[in-house]
Structures are given as structure tokens and as C-alpha cells.
Amino acid sequence: MFAISAIVEVPIKVVQVPVLSGPLFGWLFGKVQERAKENPVVRRVAIFLGVLVAGCGCGFAVNPSLDISQYAHTAWTVRDGFSLGNIYAMAQTPDGYLWLGGEFGLFRFDGVRSIPWQPPAGQHLPDKPFSLLVTRDGTLWIGTYAGLVTWSGGKLTRYPELDGLRVTSLLEDPCT
Numbered sequence: 001m002f003a004i005s006a007i008v009e010v011p012i013k014v015v016q017v018p019v020l021s022g023p024l025f026g027w028l029f030g031k032v033q034e035r036a037k038e039n040p041v042v043r044r045v046a047i048f049l050g051v052l053v054a055g056c057g058c059g060f061a062v063n064p065s066l067d068i069s070q071y072a073h074t075a076w077t078v079r080d081g082f083s084l085g086n087i088y089a090m091a092q093t094p095d096g097y098l099w100l101g102g103e104f105g106l107f108r109f110d111g112v113r114s115i116p117w118q119p120p121a122g123q124h125l126p127d128k129p130f131s132l133l134v135t136r137d138g139t140l141w142i143g144t145y146a147g148l149v150t151w152s153g154g155k156l157t158r159y160p161e162l163d164g165l166r167v168t169s170l171l172e173d174p175c176t
Contacts, residue, residue, distance in 0.1 A: 076114065091132035093140055101129030106142065123156045125149060126163065133170035143167025 085103025092098050098109040099117075106117040106129045119125065126147035133141040139152040148159045148167045 076109075088130050089132040089143075091134045091140060093134050094138045099132055099134075099140060101132045101142065103128060105129070119151075119156045120154070123158075126158070130166065131168055131170045133172060135172045141170050143170050 087100050087102040089101040090098060096111070098111075100107040100109060100114065104116075106125065107114045108117045125142065125144055126149065127145040129142050129144050131143035133143075135141065137152075139150050142149050142151065145166050146164055148162045148165075150157045150159075
């Protein structure tokens with residue numbers, strides 16, 4: 001389950017931090033622990049990565065030199081327009097919008113409010129969004145339970161060769 005939070009460094013800096021919690025994190029952590037017990041190489045790699053992340057300055061979500069009273073915290077809830085259901089994917093487009101794909105459709109978050117996204121008249125998403133990707137050219141790719149579409153320049157493009165297929169992952173080739 002994801003929670004969207006923003007920590008504001010007074011007076012102007014905004015940092016949006018997705019927080020991973022719940023049963024998925026516990027399951028993943030448990031799997032790493034199991035593997036570490038079985039294999040000493042996995043144990044060494046896990047310890048090395050833990051030390052690396054703990055000692056890395058970029059691992060901090062906030063500036064450690066500032067006092068906690070210099071920050072403000074805002075949490076957005078259902079009352080603020082967020083979906084009642086699960087969020088499966090998040091992506092941020094170059095215009096600054098955060099896109100959330102979930103159980104009840106696609107939502108666009110501008111830093112203040114979340115609104116359900118509506119495609120142009122006469123067009124629709126194949127199904128609920130499951131995966132999102134923003135490519136280098138700013139195109140939002142939307143993988144759904146029944147196909148793939150892109151949103152770019154105010155135009156929704158459908159890929160009929162993938163109609164009816166569940167698109168669970170999207171990845172941009174870094175070599176192209």
C-alpha cells in the first residue's frame with residue numbers, strides 16, 4: 001500500500017516521498033532474511049547494501065542538518081480526493097503532475113488535489129490501469145488489465161495488437 005506525503009522545507013522546497021509499507025514490504029524483507037540464512041554470499045551482499053544505504057547521504061528523504069521544526073508535513077486522504085482503492089503504479093510527467101493508476105482508474109495529482117483523469121470524448125482506457133511509465137520524450141504509457149495506451153500531447157493512442165492482454169510492467173530501453 002502506498003501513502004503519498006510531501007515534506008516542505010520552509011519556506012520553498014517540496015519533496016514528494018512515496019512510502020512503501022504493509023504486507024508487501026514484510027514479505028520481501030522476510031524473503032531476503034530466508035535467503036541470507038541459506039547462502040553466505042546473499043548475507044554478505046545484504047549486509048553490504050544495508051551499510052551502503054545507511055551511510056549514503058542520498059538515502060535521506062530530508063536534509064539532516066535542519067531541525068524537525070523546520071519542516072511541515074501534509075498527508076492527503078480520501079477526503080482530499082484520493083482514490084478509495086489500491087494504487088498500483090505512480091509516474092511523474094515533465095509538467096510536474098503525478099499520475100496514479102489504481103483500482104478505481106487513473107488520477108492526476110498536482111501537489112494540492114487529486115482528480116480522476118478523463119480521456120478525450122469518444123475514447124477510453126481499455127481497463128483499470130496497472131502500470132505506468134513516463135518516457136524521455138514525456139509520453140505517459142498506461143498498461144492496463146486489457147491492453148496498452150499512451151497519452152501524449154493531448155492524444156490517447158491505443159495499441160490494438162495488445163488488446164485483451166494484461167500489461168503488468170513497462171520499461172524504457174536506455175540504449176535507444
